[in-house]
Amino acid sequence: MNMTQVFYQEKRKFICQRCGRCCRGPGVVKLADGEAERIAAFLNVSVERFVAEFTELHPRRICLVLQARADGGCRFLAGKNVCQINPVKPAQCDGFPHRWQFPGWREMCVAVETEG
Ligand code: SF4
Ligand code: SF4
Numbered sequence: 001m002n003m004t005q006v007f008y009q010e011k012r013k014f015i016c017q018r019c020g021r022c023c024r025g026p027g028v029v030k031l032a033d034g035e036a037e038r039i040a041a042f043l044n045v046s047v048e049r050f051v052a053e054f055t056e057l058h059p060r061r062i063c064l065v066l067q068a069r070a071d072g073g074c075r076f077l078a079g080k081n082v083c084q085i086n087p088v089k090p091a092q093c094d095g096f097p098h099r100w101q102f103p104g105w106r107e108m109c110v111a112v113e114t115e116g
Pocket of ligand 2: 022
């Protein structure tokens with residue numbers, strides 16, 4: 001996902017169409033405090049192993065990010081746009097596009113806006 005110029009629109013709701021584009025786009029998936037521990041527990045591996053095998057340092061060294069595949073997609077994206085860690089996915093993933101967006105996001109995301 002593109003993480004530049006993030007902003008929030010708390011009141012808007014969207015229904016994700018599971019196109020998977022946000023999991024394949026440029027940018028990084030940042031891990032917030034506690035998320036490495038939560039994902040490691042879900043994967044049933046130690047935190048040390050999860051960090052070593054599934055994460056890397058943010059380009060600006062501000063946090064850990066999920067590793068990307070060679071094609072740039074998230075390494076946890078599988079099959080027909082299935083997130084392998086969906087129940088514990090990072091808040092960055094969970095919040096798009098409900099809680100944050102980026103300039104030009106509508107050219108990529110086909111989520112349907114809803115009233116409720
Ligand atoms: S963690 Fe899941 S939702 Fe987030 S980018 Fe990776 S595959 Fe997509
Ligand atoms: S780009 Fe939008 S519609 Fe497609 S998977 Fe991501 S949030 Fe859902």
